Amino acid sequence: xxxxxxxxxxxxxxxxxxxxxxxxxxxxxxxxxxxxxxxxxxxxxxxxxxxxxxxxxxxxxxxxxxxxxxxxxxxxxxxxxxxxxxxxxxxxxxxxxxxxxxxxxxxxxx
Amino acid sequence: xxxxxxxxxxxxxxxxxxxxxxxxxxxxxxxxxxxxxxxxxxxxxxxxxxxxxxxxxxxxxxxxxxxxxxxxxxxxxxxxxxxxxxxxxxxxxxxxxxxxxxxxxxxxxxxxx
Numbered sequence: 001x002x003x004x005x006x007x008x009x010x011x012x013x014x015x016x017x018x019x020x021x022x023x024x025x026x027x028x029x030x031x032x033x034x035x036x037x038x039x040x041x042x043x044x045x046x047x048x049x050x051x052x053x054x055x056x057x058x059x060x061x062x063x064x065x066x067x068x069x070x071x072x073x074x075x076x077x078x079x080x081x082x083x084x085x086x087x088x089x090x091x092x093x094x095x096x097x098x099x100x101x102x103x104x105x106x107x108x109x110x
Numbered sequence: 111x112x113x114x115x116x117x118x119x120x121x122x123x124x125x126x127x128x129x130x131x132x133x134x135x136x137x138x139x140x141x142x143x144x145x146x147x148x149x150x151x152x153x154x155x156x157x158x159x160x161x162x163x164x165x166x167x168x169x170x171x172x173x174x175x176x177x178x179x180x181x182x183x184x185x186x187x188x189x190x191x192x193x194x195x196x197x198x199x200x201x202x203x204x205x206x207x208x209x210x211x212x213x214x215x216x217x218x219x220x221x222x223x
Binding site: 035050088092 | 114145152154160168204209211212216
């Protein structure tokens with residue numbers, strides 16, 4: 001089955017850019033999603049990219065996809081304290097099933 | 111549009127009991143997927159229902175079951191609860207069309223004592 005790997009932790013200063021990385025194994029993934037989870041809450045959809053794209057920009061968020069290396073990244077520009085959360089990448093392959101990485105905890109320091 | 115709603119938000123049960131969780135999807139969404147989130151295993155897919163039929167199933171024992179009603183609301187049931195079933199149970203709804211993006215509810219926090 002699909003394996004999705006993310007680094008565990010990222011610390012960043014307020015105003016800097018954050019880059020969260022994700023690698024996956026299933027090359028048939030059609031859409032790749034990024035979700036954000038704050039303490040005690042569900043998952044909030046941030047953005048997604050279709051597998052035939054290599055970049056997507058959405059306000060402060062930039063998603064880069066390297067399909068050959070099966071590598072996905074999420075860049076958050078001008079990181080704010082409200083961006084402190086856990087970020088999950090989730091490729092979707094056959095059917096409607098998302099496979100989640102372990103999540104990257106982002107801590108924004110003032 | 112109202113988002114995905116899940117009830118109850120919190121539950122405490124004891125080992126051996128059974129539990130039923132409910133999920134109401136976004137209006138117009140006919141697919142409901144369930145996920146279990148634990149600190150040890152992360153987020154794992156349980157099953158998906160679309161048009162009242164189970165379409166996909168994850169790798170969970172038969173104690174975990176679900177159903178979907180004609181109004182697309184879904185319930186999941188866990189029988190003979192074990193301590194390891196303590197988790198946040200999340201449901202997500204989608205249209206199963208276009209980008210087919212899944213939108214998540216706030217979750218039900220189940221604690222098994």
